Amino acid sequence: MTHDDTLLRRLAADFAASRLALAGLALLAAIAAAAILAPWLAPQNPYDLAELDLAASRLPPGARSADGTTFWLGTDGQGRDMLSAILYGLRISIGVGVAATLLALAIGAAVGLVAAWAGGRTESVVMRVVDLQLSFPAILIALVLLAVLGPGVGKIVFALVAAQWAYYARTVRGAALAERRKEYVDAAVVLALPRARILFGHLLPNVLPPLVVVATVQVANAIALEATLSFLGLGLPVTEPSLGLLIANGYAYLLSGKYWISFFPGVALATTIVAVNLVGDRLRDALNPRLAQ
Amino acid sequence: MTAPLLELRAVSMRFARPLDTAARIARALGANVGEAAVHALDGVSLAVAQGEVVGLVGESGCGKSTLARIAVGLHAPSAGERLWKGRPTASLRGDAALRARLAAQMIFQDPLASLNPRMRVAELVGEAPVVHGLVQRAGRRGYVAELLERVGLDASVARRYPHQLSGGQRARVGIARALAVRPELLVCDEAVAALDVSVQAQVLNLFAALRRDLGLAYLFISHDLGVVRYLADRVAVMYLGRIVESAPAEALFAAPRHPYTRALLAEMPRLEVRRKRFAAVRGEIPSPLAPPPGCHFHPRCPHAMPRCRMQRPELAEVAPGRFAACFLDVTAEPQ
Numbered sequence: 304m305t306h307d308d309t310l311l312r313r314l315a316a317d318f319a320a321s322r323l324a325l326a327g328l329a330l331l332a333a334i335a336a337a338a339i340l341a342p343w344l345a346p347q348n349p350y351d352l353a354e355l356d357l358a359a360s361r362l363p364p365g366a367r368s369a370d371g372t373t374f375w376l377g378t379d380g381q382g383r384d385m386l387s388a389i390l391y392g393l394r395i396s397i398g399v400g401v402a403a404t405l406l407a408l409a410i411g412a413a414v415g416l417v418a419a420w421a422g423g424r425t426e427s428v429v430m431r432v433v434d435l436q437l438s439f440p441a442i443l444i445a446l447v448l449l450a451v452l453g454p455g456v457g458k459i460v461f462a463l464v465a466a467q468w469a470y471y472a473r474t475v476r477g478a479a480l481a482e483r484r485k486e487y488v489d490a491a492v493v494l495a496l497p498r499a500r501i502l503f504g505h506l507l508p509n510v511l512p513p514l515v516v517v518a519t520v521q522v523a524n525a526i527a528l529e530a531t532l533s534f535l536g537l538g539l540p541v542t543e544p545s546l547g548l549l550i551a552n553g554y555a556y557l558l559s560g561k562y563w564i565s566f567f568p569g570v571a572l573a574t575t576i577v578a579v580n581l582v583g584d585r586l587r588d589a590l591n592p593r594l595a596q
Numbered sequence: 597m598t599a600p601l602l603e604l605r606a607v608s609m610r611f612a613r614p615l616d617t618a619a620r621i622a623r624a625l626g627a628n629v630g631e632a633a634v635h636a637l638d639g640v641s642l643a644v645a646q647g648e649v650v651g652l653v654g655e656s657g658c659g660k661s662t663l664a665r666i667a668v669g670l671h672a673p674s675a676g677e678r679l680w681k682g683r684p685t686a687s688l689r690g691d692a693a694l695r696a697r698l699a700a701q702m703i704f705q706d707p708l709a710s711l712n713p714r715m716r717v718a719e720l721v722g723e724a725p726v727v728h729g730l731v732q733r734a735g736r737r738g739y740v741a742e743l744l745e746r747v748g749l750d751a752s753v754a755r756r757y758p759h760q761l762s763g764g765q766r767a768r769v770g771i772a773r774a775l776a777v778r779p780e781l782l783v784c785d786e787a788v789a790a791l792d793v794s795v796q797a798q799v800l801n802l803f804a805a806l807r808r809d810l811g812l813a814y815l816f817i818s819h820d821l822g823v824v825r826y827l828a829d830r831v832a833v834m835y836l837g838r839i840v841e842s843a844p845a846e847a848l849f850a851a852p853r854h855p856y857t858r859a860l861l862a863e864m865p866r867l868e869v870r871r872k873r874f875a876a877v878r879g880e881i882p883s884p885l886a887p888p889p890g891c892h893f894h895p896r897c898p899h900a901m902p903r904c905r906m907q908r909p910e911l912a913e914v915a916p917g918r919f920a921a922c923f924l925d926v927t928a929e930p931q
Contacts (some may be wrong), residue, residue: 386722486710487706487710487712489665490712493668493669493697494723496774509713511629
């Protein structure tokens with residue numbers, strides 16, 4: 304009798320058994336809160352060029368500005384307060400990562416379900432396209448797309464979705480093939496329910512839960528991928544820097560001792576990714592019946 | 597004479613595993629590689645009249661479940677015809693096709709596996725009638741409660757998930773779900789095999805009550821002769837994809853004609869039998885991948901004749917309403 308309420312409770316208990324995962328969850332919550340509350344937390348709006356003072360550029364951490372505010376993490380080449388830039392950058396990085404993952408999950412799940420149900424030629428064609436796409440590194444696909452499309456938040460989400468949907472399509476198809484053989488699907492067919500209803504109302508809820516866990520880990524990958532693309536200058540416009548772009552901006556000064564411009568965004572990025580991974584890995588282990596004690 | 601509710605005419609089902617590339621190359625090079633095919637059903641004809649209960653018995657692996665799936669329309673047969681009230685279902689379109697589909701419902705073997713684990717009973721039972729417009733969405737609750745009451749469940753069960761129910765309750769929910777689309781025929785594939793004996797009896801009584809109250813017809817498939825005997829008007833016996841005997845239940849249990857039926861009945865536990873001898877059916881059921889030629893039963897038959905190895909005995913009427921596929925019957929007739 305292991306389902307829903309009891310399953311959730313057991314999952315929570317399993318999850319809480321790992322102190323590291325709990326720490327990861329707390330960290331993630333703090334980071335998410337900081338990102339969401341950035342406009343209220345940040346001392347400065349880094350996107351408002353009027354607030355930036357070029358005279359205050361590349362100040363070390365703890366320096367004071369002309370009007371008396373302290374730059375706790377220093378400033379970058381445009382005189383941007385690094386703390387504010389990082390908070391706003393987190394917002395973009397996490398937002399892009401989550402949005403891309405959810406979209407990729409939705410598209411991949413739909414494609415995988417339809418392929419598993421249709422079978423035959425449709426399935427073969429769809430799955431060969433998936434195989435073909437998965438044989439290229441995700442970053443290559445995203446790079447090519449962004450090089451063609453140009454910068455922009457919507458475009459980078461599109462590129463990330465294009466790079467990741469195939470992974471979900473394959474996973475969902477596998478799970479749906481196993482689920483399809485169960486008698487409750489036959490029962491739905493005998494009741495002459497519409498095909499879309501069987502696919503998305505009956506099959507999907509039974510296929511989705513393990514996939515959501517996989518998606519949690521994939522959020523970290525999406526964030527890292529976005530940071531990589533931004534670092535290479537292909538992601539977002541310079542006026543709205545994400546973490547990757549901030550790191551890229553400070554890269555040139557790294558050897559001249561002005562470490563803070565790259566270092567602090569790097570720390571923020573690494574912490575976010577580690578926190579997401581800690582939570583995701585533990586969730587995956589807790590849901591894996593073979594690892595359950 | 598009116599057409600029977602459901603009629604299967606010379607239905608065959610062949611499951612073939614297509615050759616893979618390696619095998620195709622081997623065959624192109626002249627190797628003797630054939631396509632592995634299983635004849636799960638081999639020219640089976642069966643009819644269920646309005647309000648009639650037809651029992652279908654046979655050992656596991658003889659094609660009973662495949663026949664159930666064809667009877668309910670889940671599979672299309674690879675040969676032969678399925679007729680609903682005298683009309684081939686393959687030719688039905690639109691509303692008529694939908695009504696014919698809904699009129700034949702299935703009760704599954706595993707009550708838990710046949711219920712979607714993420715749906716509450718109210719949705720499991722109430723979804724299809726709302727989708728098909730048999731009840732309004734607003735009336736769903738009352739309709740579900742009415743159905744649950746009919747199958748002997750409390751209306752409060754509607755809020756539960758399948759895993760929160762007992763085996764007997766799950767079986768009843770499965771029955772309520774089938775009844776929700778107002779069927780005329782229930783195909784029960786080993787519907788009580790997974791239940792405890794006491795619960796089995798309750799569910800069988802429920803089937804009997806539903807037949808009485810709603811005039812339902814049944815195709816009742818089971819390996820358990822006692823269960824079939826309790827419910828069926830007519831019994832068909834299957835062996836390796838063929839029907840070997842079919843007769844009114846009473847006559848069949850009183851005087852089986854086919855050696856296989858006799859062997860099955862001899863194995864049936866009975867109170868009056870003191871000393872049991874289990875020598876009745878010798879050997880194993882042969883592989884359906886390579887069934888024996890002629891009569892499929894001849895390697896295990898105590899009366900096998902040379903002819904049985906060569907020629908397939910057809911199902912023939914050996915007495916009014918009684919059919920058997922055995923050369924013994926034909927040869928015994930003139931005496």
